[in-house]
Amino acid sequence: MLLPLIPWPTDVAGTGDDPVAVPAIRVDTPDPAVAALVAEQVEAAGVPVSDDPAEGRAVPFTLQVDPAAGPDGSGVEERYTLRVGDGEIRATAAAPVGLLHAARTLRQLVTHPAAGGAPVVAPVVVHDAPRYAWRGLSLDVVRHWFGPDDLRAVVDLVASFKLRVLHLHLTDDQGWRIEIPSRPELERAADHQVGGGPAGRLTVDDYRALQEYAAARHVTIVPEFDMPGHVNAATHVYGALTSDGVPTDAYDGIEVGFSRLWFDNPATEPFLRDVIGDLARMTRGPWVHVGGDEVLTMEVAEFARFVELAARIVREHGKTPIFWQEGARGPVEPGTLLQYWEPKGEDLDRFVAAAEAGARFVMSPGDHAYLDMKYTAQHPLGLEWAGHVELRDAYEWEPTAVIDGLPASAVEGVSAAIWTETLTTRDELFSMLLPRLGAVAEVAWTAPERKDFDGFTARTAASAPSWTAAGWAFHPTPQVAW
Ligand code: TNX
The missing domain is CATH 3.20.20.80 (Glycosidases)
Structure with a gap:
């Protein structure tokens, strides 16, 4: 499975789950500014954003700042983790910038099947942090x-x-x-x-x-x-x-x-x-x-x-x-x-x-x-x-x-x-x-x-x-x- 990620992350592994079909994504994060920018990335990936928690077909994308998240590295404040699998998507990061990075990674993971139908996201766990600030x-x-x-x-x-x-x-x-x-x-x-x-x-x-x-x-x-x-x-x-x-x-x-x-x-x-x-x-x-x-x-x-x-x-x-x-x-x-x-x-x-x-x-x-x-x-x-x-x-x-x-x-x-x-x-x-x-x-x-x-x-x-x-x-x- 080719993951079209640029730049290539610190650590990325397939989970063995099925790819997650994403007819729509519901962005779930407390900070409205982060939510708007994450939604922008989701839409740029060609996936509709749904605000309606009751809408069953929308896959939740849950983003949380967690100061303990991700591996240590020189770019500590930018580190993030992204998990895709089991019908949901989760990101944690040490700071909001890392949540944005996670959303950019997600955008690159979305593919649109040639046969049509809902876009899909590869089931992966990404731990990532930059070399240079x-x-x-x-x-x-x-x-x-x-x-x-x-x-x-x-x-x-x-x-x-x-x-x-x-x-x-x-x-x-x-x-x-x-x-x-x-x-x-x-x-x-x-x-x-x-x-x-x-x-x-x-x-x-x-x-x-x-x-x-x-x-x-x-x-x-x-x-x-x-x-x-x-x-x-x-x-x-x-x-x-x-x-x-x-x-x-x-x-x-x-x-x-x-x-x-x-x-x-x-x-x-x-x-x-x-x-x-x-x-x-x-x-x-x-x-x-x-x-x-x-x-x-x-x-x-x-x-x-x-x-x-x-x-x-x-x-x-x-x-x-x-x-x-x-x-x-x-x-x-x-x-x-x-x-x-x-x-x-x-x-x-x-x-x-x-x-x-x-x-x-x-x-x-x-x-x-x-x-x-x-x-x-x-x-x-x-x-x-x-x-x-x-x-x-x-x-x-x-x-x-x-x-x-x-x-x-x-x-x-x-x-x-x-x-x-x-x-x-x-x-x-x-x-x-x-x-x-x-x-x-x-x-x-x-x-x-x-x-x-x-x-x-x-x-x-x-x-x-x-x-x-x-x-x-x-x-x-x-x-x-x-
Ligand atoms: C050198 S690079 C310059 C620029 C030119 C450029 C063209 C640099 C600091 N100065 O004034 O536009 O080459 O490649």
Whole structure:
């Protein structure tokens, strides 16, 4: 019996019972917010939800928080147990997030018999907990704009793989994608993108609503204001930020590394304070990403001052800073997060030193986790600077082996990343994410000794109908027997 579970759980066993037919499911749990989200998963599986306890044909799905539930592991608060059998379904978890995970697992276990009739659920007991707490997707909404509807669909997708973080790259050379109340002029940089507008941005209200939607699903939004490079949208609006006081032209190409701020320019620190301050105040989650990547035209001493200042402002607002890996060139305080991205691009010793100073690493190696890389040379979408990332490449890598000499304990987790230079529609975006996001999710969740690429591809094939049912486009890579 193939169980199409992605990511593969810590422990799963058949019970020997008959499959449970589920013409309808009745969700039974005391917390109405959890009940609504569980019902959403049940319906997404194509099973009607019944509220009527008297309705005999509805199978009960009973969910309970039990602090003693499930196996211990690094992701203790996320652990859950799901039992299907004997005409009923039960979940226990240490916290509500685990109940949601159980419902997502249940969704993946529902199959619709080809002959018709009621959907069925395989009789199993699942004990499960993640390897890493930081399991994410980093998404560029600048190079091409993806608005609130698309972003909610992305939240649904990442949540379906039990990911916890959606990092939004909100500013870059081409555009500024979020309203900053103290800097209303930035609206002028909302309408540009690669290849020209029209584009858009999140208003304060859009951002609040998106965070609420994500938080209900136990997904944290991590916003990024990229500096001191990738700032042409800002220097286009504010000439005072440039070296000669002249605003830069709008940019709709895909080169990187040409724009920059100037630390000693008197307009610079007030700008950082305003935008980081507003972003931090508007953000529910504990992290603010302050970029730092690809500043190709700045001495390291000046760059380090930016890192120090940006981190200090983030901390003054009670948040934890995260930088791209280049942040290791600046002073690093304990708890600072660094997002590794460029394979072999940096002095690896610097990362080991940063870890010794207390930095922790989110692993997004371009040759495995960059889902904007083409699957193959022939793939019509995507870039190639980090090579081609076929499904196997996204699956077969070990986060603790990415940086030689880095202690395994310095790995905070794993994030896939997708940049949108070549991606213009939701279907294009999803066809790059699927099926590879499932592979990266399994790297982040599943213990290495339980991973198995052949099993993963079989589960991927079996998952495809549910993606189609959700309206999620995917790329039918020949590495999977669809
Ligand atoms: C590198 S990864 C970048 C982005 C590009 C991406 C394209 C990183 C921190 N910077 O500016 O969009 O490559 O793959």
